[in-house]
Amino acid sequence: MASSSAEHDQAKRPALNVLLAAPRGFCAGVDRAIQIVELALAKFGAPVYVRHEIVHNRYVVESLKAKGAVFVEELDEIPDTDQPVIFSAHGVPKSVPLAAKSRNLFSIDATCPLVFKVHTEASRHHAEGRKIVLIGHAGHPEVEGTTGQLPPGSVTLIETAADAETFEPEDASRLAYVTQTTLSVDDTADIVAILKRRFPAIVGPHKEDICYATTNRQAAVKAIAGKVGLTIVVGAPNSSNSLRLVEVAERSGCPKAILIQRASDIPWPLFDGVETVGITAGASAPETLVDEVLDALNARFAISVEQVRTANERIAFNVPRELREPADA
Template structure:
């Protein structure tokens, strides 16, 4: 008996963004140049497959600088860190390499500039996320107010009613939800300053747009990514809001919810910005073992962004 037919629609773009690719390269190049072990403060990116592969090559992931022995390189993750972290590394005479995504660093510089200009800063983001901790940690405690929801934006009260306001955003938020929060802030504070260029990164925006395009054509969707990955979780939300309720987050093929998908004819697949293409291929192969699969890539935009490595690793 022949296997049932199934169409897989692959979102494009999907998977690694330039910031994630750069961060992984930084760990690999540091290992090549200085040898193992190389220590990394926090997960370099939010993906266990990536982290475990780097561990096999000699990377050691730790929570704090106090866990790093003397005389070994330490790398800061792509999500960025508070200013206190490199300051502590310098105080300890540690050799550190910063793998912060340049688009996150841009938000850090915006925060510094706004404070220098005497503005009160609102950050739109998710409390406890490493990127938010890093951005808020660019300034002294209390200098940045966090707004997570439209309700928060309605209730927000400036610390200084006479100061000019500016807002920043986490780079991996839902484009639509962020727009609603910004509109709420603008309705209350018409003069609030916005970023010169959108803070939500190109990769987040493009992946959400691709999912929107796919969702209405699918009776099931899989987002390949980690539960602690903000951009992956936002893809699940966007897919549901765009017309496909049967959406699951999977870390790899072993997580595929076969029962939920057994009556599907068209399944959409995307991957968060920290999920490698290898995991997409693994999922496609798993479906091919159960179905007669046809694969179509649905391209909504093309990406050609690359970021330079830190100078210390260029040679």
């Protein structure tokens, strides 16, 4: 009897097709950063201090807080302690680990290895006498971390194609560019093309700085955007890569694209007239939040879900050595 009632409810709900973009959600750098906090809590106990959100996702941050992580924006909010102090996946200026060392704080760096690669490139170019052009977004912690690898005045931030057109370096023959890892692939290509046209001698990275996860998630959204009436991006409003996914969906033919943090944020009136919806998640959004959105859709619609995969990801990064040692070592 219960089965018959369920089938009746299913029949009453309007049909909705769901295209689930893949890859989506956690990247290797985010996964590693969260592991670092969890392993530090397991090994050293609470509290474990974390400078800035370990990754840009409120659900992840609140989950780690519940386990004993204490999040601060600056080191001076941390009391004198022997407990670990973790730097977020976005990277930090050189001044931060130096300040931690001066206070004898036990610091663990959770900077994504792909962000660290950008830091290394910028430092190498500076050492070779080049002025650095950083393509990125002002105020983003990753940009602040990269800029903070070098002395003041060594880096010029370029945010838009218009900035690239008006930029006037002191010496056009001694230029190099690096980029934030979470940018729009297409926008960044446009900016780089302008810089190369205006400054043919400019030196770029051996391998592009936009990370594999950003590139793959944008490609997956492009694959579904023209087939859906609405794209839902699960992610945080301060997550650069999540915001870029909304832009990519709209530019790739999707009439409406929205960013939500979780299912309770879904604006249901937007579904009027929509037969197919696309779903993806930013690189710092856990899959459990995607499942939550699917459950919310299934409560209102008779959904059919198809996963559209454009790449396979098998990348993983090791955690720092001090967390790989046994607790009694």
